[in-house]
Amino acid sequence: PTMSEINWENFDPQAEHYYDEGSNKYENVSADSTATNDRKKRQLQYPYLVVRKKHALITESLLKNFFGEAIIYGIEYRTASGVFFVYFHNLGSLEAAKIKIRQFPNIIDCVEGRPNYYQNQLPSDQLHNENVMPMEDLTDKNGIDEKRTIKVSEKESQHPAFHKVPIVIKADYSAKNSLIAKNDVYQRYLNVKHEFALERLGVYVTVDSLEKDQVKQQRRSGRKVELETKPSDSESKLAQRANMCLACMCYTDNSCKFCSMPFCNKTCFNKLSTLHKETCATGKWPILDETIDEQFTKLKLPPSGSNVKITAFEQSNVVYVRSAEIHAEVAYFKLISDVMCHGKSATKLTKLPRCGELVIYKIDTEIIRAMVLNVEDPQAIYIVCVDYGSVEITTLDCLYECSYYLASLPRYTVPVLLRGVPKRYLTSNLCGVFYELNDNYTFVLKYAKHDFDAGKGMQRVLLIETEMNRSLNRLVKTIITPVEPTLYTNPLTEDYLHHVYLPNGKHMELVVMDNSYLKDGIIYCTLLEYAYEITQLQRDLQFYGESLAKRTYYAPRKNELCICKYHDKWCRGICMEIVGDGYPSILFLDYGNITPIHIDYIRPYAPQFNYPILTILFVINDLVPCDMSDSHWIKLEQQLAIGSIFKCNEVSYDEKENNYSMCLGVDAILSSK
Structure with a gap:
């Protein structure tokens, strides 16, 4: 029949293949179960990132170049889901990758993790297998691996804190007939401290x-x-x-x-x-009488916009300035010369001066006017050199009577507060900059009268160097502000810091910083003056750990310096051992204890923290651990408690072995009541 004669109403072109069993053999094709299990084991064993393939440029080669091939264990691409699984060797490598992502957030789109549903999809035989280690919470102290080669401190004791007593207190100003209240109207030296102990x-x-x-x-x-x-x-x-x-x-x-x-x-x-x-x-010269000799006009803070020079610095944000105008320069050097000439014949003091009394201070070849601030210790009398501004420590042998004529001469140096510059610890770098500026550079003084700090008795100012038009405030703030190191910065080790040697001798007073290893015949000590400095520098570490450090965790390398949080306080430390549980063993340099700290509470060490190491390890020569009973240990630990001050019989230093030892007098301590 022709095409027109055929009945096409029931025609179905797919019917032949649909009903033909030979053409309809369907098979269930599944992925290789062995490969799937290996993938899940790898996810449990190695930390990884999941990176979405947003466009064709995201390739395996790009990921290796972006993260660095050295830290990558392997890369797996899932065609169905369009994601890369990037596996890393350890948590430190994972942290390095996260830092790179935070630096360049628009290049790749990644999802962190080890999602819970991966573990739920494990085969039933593995879910009930006792050999499979459960995932542990690394922030829990129970997850610490106790198999360490370096002994850690048994007790996590608080670090001791030592605070200096202010040189001048409120009672000195409110006392009857107080000289310091008369000579220091703004109470500038109230609660001031000496910052140059080192x-x-x-x-x-x-x-x-x-x-x-x-x-x-x-x-x-x-x-x-x-x-x-x-x-x-x-x-x-x-x-x-x-x-x-x-x-x-x-x-x-x-x-x-x-x-x-x-x-x-x-x-x-x-x-x-x-x-x-x-x-x-x-034809004769007139004979002058000091009582009728009129004085130069007393100067206040030079007006805003005038030129000044720095005579001394007291803190990171407090400097003393004087006018650098020609007439003021002449008057200032005339004053210095006048004090030198009249001070040569001054009478030596025979008794301790009063707080606030003006005296003549002679040291080396200098003769200076000074005001007494504190005389509680005759061997450490605090004075302030009124014509320079520096607070110094001296003895009665260097002090002389100040005549009425010299006492009535004007003062040209004025303390000012650097606006926008916080108070920080005086490091050697900052001190070197300030010393270089002393009388070597001229600055333009700028301030507003309403910006006077009544609490500190000083004017907030801005100092701009005249030749290069550079701000001193910005320079100081840059020096004292710690910068978090980048991933590519070489790690700092203990050699970066200066070790301070303690004096040798008999009957020395030391401060116990840590006694965790007392049963091993070891104790960490320092001088009381150094203990004050250790407590003072902790303020900068707290500011860095809480406000400046941007990383949420850090995995240090072995022997690398770091900043660690211990009892809610950030301290300097060095990584002594890594065991792979997320808790590296940290030796706290300023105290001496060794404690496992989780990487969430560790930050990289800023190079601006070049403070010297002031705490020393001592070997106790006259301590024999095998002869000590439990009661003896308890009594010895009480006598050498953390933060206590004790007097040892003798301290010696062995240059060949480069270690300190002490003769403590253990027998006398144990026999005492």
Whole structure:
């Protein structure tokens, strides 16, 4: 039949194949079960990231270049879901990958994790297999691996804290007939502290030789002093050629044409004009009386926009300035010369001065006006050099009586507060910058009167260097602000820090920083002055750990410096051992205890923290652990409690072995009641 004659109503072209069993043999094709199990085991064994293939540029080669092939264990691509599984060798490698993602968040789109449903999809025989280790919570202390080669501290004791007593307190100002209340109207020195203990104890280098050892430059308590090492006859030669001005006692070649009375300039001549009129006709010089000698006008803080120089620094945000204008410079150096000349004949003090009393301070070749701040310890009298601003420690042998004439002379140095600069620990780097600025650079002073800090008695100012137009405030803030190291920064080790050597000798007082290893004949100690410094530098570590460090966890390498959180306080530490449980063993450098710390409470070490190591490990020579009973250990631990101050019989240092040892007098301690 033709095509038109065929009945097409019941025609179904697929019917033949649909009903043909030979063409309809369906098979269930499943993935290789062995490969699936290996994949799930790998996910339990290695940390990984899941990266979505958002576009064609996301390839395996790109991921290796992005993360770094050295930290990647393997990469697996899932065609059906369109994701890459990137496996890493350990948690440290995973952390490095996360840091890279946070630095460049727009390149790849990843999902962290080890989702719970992967474990739920394990075969039933593996779910009930006792050999499969359950996933543990690494933030729980029960997950710590106790198989460590380095012994950790048995007790997690609190770290001791030591705080300095303020030099001047409120009672000194409120006392009856208080001199310091009269001489310090704004109570500037209330609660002030001496910030240069490490310099005073010889930790930092404070003397530099200049000009072939003829002059030495000394750094002393925030100011720079040039000391002559050889006696100079320049003064005697100058006296042969010039006379001293009768007003300021400075050498000058100006004199009156009629009576040859020496004077420096118009200011000094006006001071002598009344007496000069009476004696000039006789050809004799006038005789001055201190009681009628008028004084230069007392200066306050120079006006905003004027030039100033720094004479000393007290803290990271407190400096002393004086005017650098020509007339103020002349007046200032006349004052220094006047104090030098009149102070030579000052009478030595025979009894302790009062708080707030003005005295003459003689040290080396200097003669300085000073105000007494604290006299509780005759061997450590605190004074402030009023013509420079530095707070120094001296003894009664260096103090002399200050005459009425010298006491009534004006003060040209004024303390100011650097605006926007926080108070931080004075590191050697910051001190070096400030010492270089002392009288070497001129700054433009800028401030607003309403920005006066009444609580501290100082004006907040902005100092701008005149030549390069650079802000000193910004420079100091940059130096004192720690910067979190990047992933590519080489890790810092213990060699980066300076170890301070303690003095040797008998009957030395030491502070116990940690006694965890007392039963091993070891104890960590330091000097009380150093203990104050350790507590003070912790403030900067807290600010860094809580506010500046952006990483949420950090896995340090062995022997790497780090910042660790211990009893809610951030402290300096060094990684001693890694066991793979997320709890590296950390030795706290400033105390001595070794404790496992989870990586969530560890941060990388900022290079700005170059504080010296002030705590020393001591070996107790006269302690024999095998002869000690339990009651003896308890009594010894009570006598050598953490934070206690004790006096040992002798401290010795072995240069060959590079270790300290002490003779504690254990028998005397155990026999005492």
